[in-house]
Amino acid sequence: MALRERYVAAIDQGTASSRCLVFDRFARLVSVAQKEHPHIYVRPGWVEHDPERIWRNVEEVVARSLNDARLEASDVVALGIANQRETTIVWDRATGRPLHNAINWQDTRTEPIVRELVGEYGHEFFRERSGLPVATYFSGPKLRWILHSISGLQKRAERGEVLFGTMDSWLIWRLTGRHLTDVTNASRTLLMNLHTLDWDGELLDALGVPRAMLPEIRPSVEVYGEAGGKLAGVPVAAALGDQQAALFGQTCFSAGEAKCTYGTGSFLLLNTGDRPVISSSGLLTTLCCRVGEEQPSYALEGSIAVTGALVQWFRDNLTLIASAPEIESLARTVEDNGGCYFVPAFSGLFAPHWRGDARGVIAGLTSYITKGHLARAVLEATAWQTREVVDAMRADAGLELSMLRVDGGMTANNLLMQFQADVLDLPIVRPNVAETVSLGAAYAAGLAVGFWPDTDALRANWHMAAQWRPNMESAVRERGYRKWRKAVARTVDWVDEDDEDDET
Amino acid sequence: MPGRIQSVERAAAILKLLSGRSRRVGVVDLAGELGLPKGTVHGLLRTLQHVGFVEQDPETGKYQLGAAMLHMGSSYLDGNELRTRALNWSDSLAARSHEAVRIGTLHEGQVLIVHHVFRPDDSLQTLDVGSLLPAHATALGKVLLAYHPYVLDQLEAAGLDAFTGATICDRDRLELELGRIRERGWASDIGELTPSQVSIAAPIKDRSGMTSGAMGIFGPPDRLLVARQPRGELVAYVREAAAAVSRELGAIPWG
Numbered sequence: 001m002a003l004r005e006r007y008v009a010a011i012d013q014g015t016a017s018s019r020c021l022v023f024d025r026f027a028r029l030v031s032v033a034q035k036e037h038p039h040i041y042v043r044p045g046w047v048e049h050d051p052e053r054i055w056r057n058v059e060e061v062v063a064r065s066l067n068d069a070r071l072e073a074s075d076v077v078a079l080g081i082a083n084q085r086e087t088t089i090v091w092d093r094a095t096g097r098p099l100h101n102a103i104n105w106q107d108t109r110t111e112p113i114v115r116e117l118v119g120e121y122g123h124e125f126f127r128e129r130s131g132l133p134v135a136t137y138f139s140g141p142k143l144r145w146i147l148h149s150i151s152g153l154q155k156r157a158e159r160g161e162v163l164f165g166t167m168d169s170w171l172i173w174r175l176t177g178r179h180l181t182d183v184t185n186a187s188r189t190l191l192m193n194l195h196t197l198d199w200d201g202e203l204l205d206a207l208g209v210p211r212a213m214l215p216e217i218r219p220s221v222e223v224y225g226e227a228g229g230k231l232a233g234v235p236v237a238a239a240l241g242d243q244q245a246a247l248f249g250q251t252c253f254s255a256g257e258a259k260c261t262y263g264t265g266s267f268l269l270l271n272t273g274d275r276p277v278i279s280s281s282g283l284l285t286t287l288c289c290r291v292g293e294e295q296p297s298y299a300l301e302g303s304i305a306v307t308g309a310l311v312q313w314f315r316d317n318l319t320l321i322a323s324a325p326e327i328e329s330l331a332r333t334v335e336d337n338g339g340c341y342f343v344p345a346f347s348g349l350f351a352p353h354w355r356g357d358a359r360g361v362i363a364g365l366t367s368y369i370t371k372g373h374l375a376r377a378v379l380e381a382t383a384w385q386t387r388e389v390v391d392a393m394r395a396d397a398g399l400e401l402s403m404l405r406v407d408g409g410m411t412a413n414n415l416l417m418q419f420q421a422d423v424l425d426l427p428i429v430r431p432n433v434a435e436t437v438s439l440g441a442a443y444a445a446g447l448a449v450g451f452w453p454d455t456d457a458l459r460a461n462w463h464m465a466a467q468w469r470p471n472m473e474s475a476v477r478e479r480g481y482r483k484w485r486k487a488v489a490r491t492v493d494w495v496d497e498d499d500e501d502d503e504t
Numbered sequence: 505m506p507g508r509i510q511s512v513e514r515a516a517a518i519l520k521l522l523s524g525r526s527r528r529v530g531v532v533d534l535a536g537e538l539g540l541p542k543g544t545v546h547g548l549l550r551t552l553q554h555v556g557f558v559e560q561d562p563e564t565g566k567y568q569l570g571a572a573m574l575h576m577g578s579s580y581l582d583g584n585e586l587r588t589r590a591l592n593w594s595d596s597l598a599a600r601s602h603e604a605v606r607i608g609t610l611h612e613g614q615v616l617i618v619h620h621v622f623r624p625d626d627s628l629q630t631l632d633v634g635s636l637l638p639a640h641a642t643a644l645g646k647v648l649l650a651y652h653p654y655v656l657d658q659l660e661a662a663g664l665d666a667f668t669g670a671t672i673c674d675r676d677r678l679e680l681e682l683g684r685i686r687e688r689g690w691a692s693d694i695g696e697l698t699p700s701q702v703s704i705a706a707p708i709k710d711r712s713g714m715t716s717g718a719m720g721i722f723g724p725p726d727r728l729l730v731a732r733q734p735r736g737e738l739v740a741y742v743r744e745a746a747a748a749v750s751r752e753l754g755a756i757p758w759g
Binding site: 026028029323324325326327328329409411412413414432433434435463464465466467468 | 582583584585587588591592595596598599600620621622624625626629631633634
């Protein structure tokens with residue numbers, strides 16, 4: 001009788017939806033189920049989720065994906081979790097009930113707290129310890145806000161009666177009853193020390209967070225416990241923040257390997273090996289992964305706020321195209337950008353510039369420019385922004401990339417991918433499995449239980465689905481980059497203090 | 505400006521009205537909605553029926569848009585859109601079949617490659633996107649011809665070139681082959697373009713049921729054939745993947 005086929009399941013708890021994907025031994029997708037959850041917009045800038053609803057959705061998609069593939073819990077060797085990062089939840093230890101809606105990573109209510117912290121301590125205090133500048137994204141200020149906003153909560157937190165967690169902790173708590181988090185998620189809280197991989201006393205003091213409410217920080221790849229419910233008995237064996245999971249799914253296990261995920265924004269992560277590189281170019285230093293008790297690996301992260309979102313803006317606000325993919329057809333109606341550059345600094349410039357006073361610019365307009373040129377400029381903006389982040393990474397880490405692995409929706413755009421290869425002067429490679437976030441969580445969990453023996457076995461599963469090789473003369477590339485930087489220079493110093501309706 | 509032709513305007517109004525309906529409409533209702541005499545509308549419908557722009561249901565006598573009209577409206581699907589929608593399924597077809605995957609659309613009587621997934625063995629391969637292949641000598645092309653037979657005239661006029669001894673260069677034989685493809689729902693080319701290459705393809709249909717593209721695999725005969733015929737499981741993978749993309753296209757209405 002043939003050996004029974006076994007599978008790994010991955011939960012991808014994202015910003016818009018929760019998904020469960022099941023993979024076989026060859027990393028082939030066997031089934032997928034997805035359920036969206038609503039954003040709760042309490043007021044402008046405030047974004048929340050209902051943690052109970054997310055948990056119910058997770059239970060539902062797990063059940064559906066198993067049913068679709070006609071699998072029982074006993075067919076699944078391990079469950080891995082990949083999750084939206086930084087989103088903050090506080091719940092009651094005794095009842096398990098959330099005490100506040102989850103505050104989403106996009107939520108900017110903590111701006112006053114952030115300003116206070118910067119004023120009192122400065123960015124370097126936080127960067128040296130956590131690898132992060134102080135910003136509203138990270139969990140620490142959100143937790144500070146919740147502790148402050150509910151009367152008596154601070155005292156209860158000090159007594160350990162209420163618990164804090166990011167989405168991974170929340171799910172692991174519900175799945176196994178244990179209160180823990182993985183190093184990659186902990187590295188996004190602004191509370192963990194990058195060098196000790198433990199909560200940092202000085203950071204906790206600065207943010208007024210009691211240690212008693214914090215989860216234990218564990219490796220990303222480790223059996224945390226056994227799940228109940230539909231997955232009864234299945235080991236919960238990995239947790240990774242979504243971008244780190246994508247890095248894992250792309251099998252970027254060695255220093256110098258990098259991936260870029262192109263979504264509404266883009267996230268470029270570079271594995272820097274066993275040393276944290278503190279950026280002097282405005283990049284984030286973060287954990288890449290920690291496999292069991294092995295040495296952790298670190299990453300530099302560059303986030304680009306507006307990439308795919310610019311194509312959506314072009315579609316919805318200018319209505320020059322009916323669907324996002326059509327931008328490639330429109331861009332191909334012309335040979336080049338006609339000298340036109342588009343810098344989408346819609347809410348300021350992010351990495352590596354960090355200029356909140358910048359606003360978007362279309363530079364180089366002449367009477368010659370058509371909508372085709374604009375479409376090109378829109379696509380090229382993604383590639384040039386990525387080039388700036390790659391340059392910053394080279395400068396910070398002193399590592400030379402030999403190629404860039406890509407995933408995400410925009411990788412279907414051949415014109416963009418070729419242009420990206422051209423302006424980076426690097427081969428761009430798309431792997432066969434586009435679902436790198438879920439695959440990364442599945443890989444990590446499978447590794448923890450020995451379903452795959454080692455990372456070499458995972459590398460063997462990685463196959464190229466497409467490759468774009470650089471094909472641009474260096475003089476053309478340098479001229480284009482020069483123009484791009486001149487366009488970027490024209491975005492700054494736009495916002496004035498007395499501007500109305502423009503809070504930055 | 506020359507005067508407008510009233511009957512053309514009226515015919516256009518009928519077509520617009522029918523295109524907005526999911527059910528057939530009778531001549532009395534049409535006349536009522538357009539504010540025209542029934543006889544006038546009937547005459548227009550007869551002419552439109554003659555050119556294939558409307559069809560009459562033999563049982564109820566009611567009218568709907570004809571195949572020729574549907575075809576003109578829906579044959580255009582942006583190739584970049586098709587690639588985006590097909591991405592997951594073409595990746596998974598390459599992973600299951602261990603062969604390279606291509607998606608093609610008809611472009612002036614040839615097959616335009618709009619998507620290409622490498623064979624998952626990490627050998628050196630080059631993206632074929634944008635290249636053109638002869639329609640009558642490839643599985644992708646024969647699928648597209650089978651569901652767009654009006655292209656045959658154009659093809660024959662240009663000449664059906666022989667690329668190998670196996671290429672079908674005779675119109676009658678080609679029509680026979682296309683009939684077979686329509687019957688079984690997939691096509692193969694066994695060394696018809698290149699002696700050492702086999703391809704298998706199936707149609708991608710949009711929500712109106714029109715074939716807007718073809719999807720398939722290609723590779724050497726020793727991997728794709730058994731007893732000189734395409735391997736059954738590979739044909740099944742190709743057909744399942746093309747059906748999945750078709751569902752994807754049908755699931756979301758076109759804006």
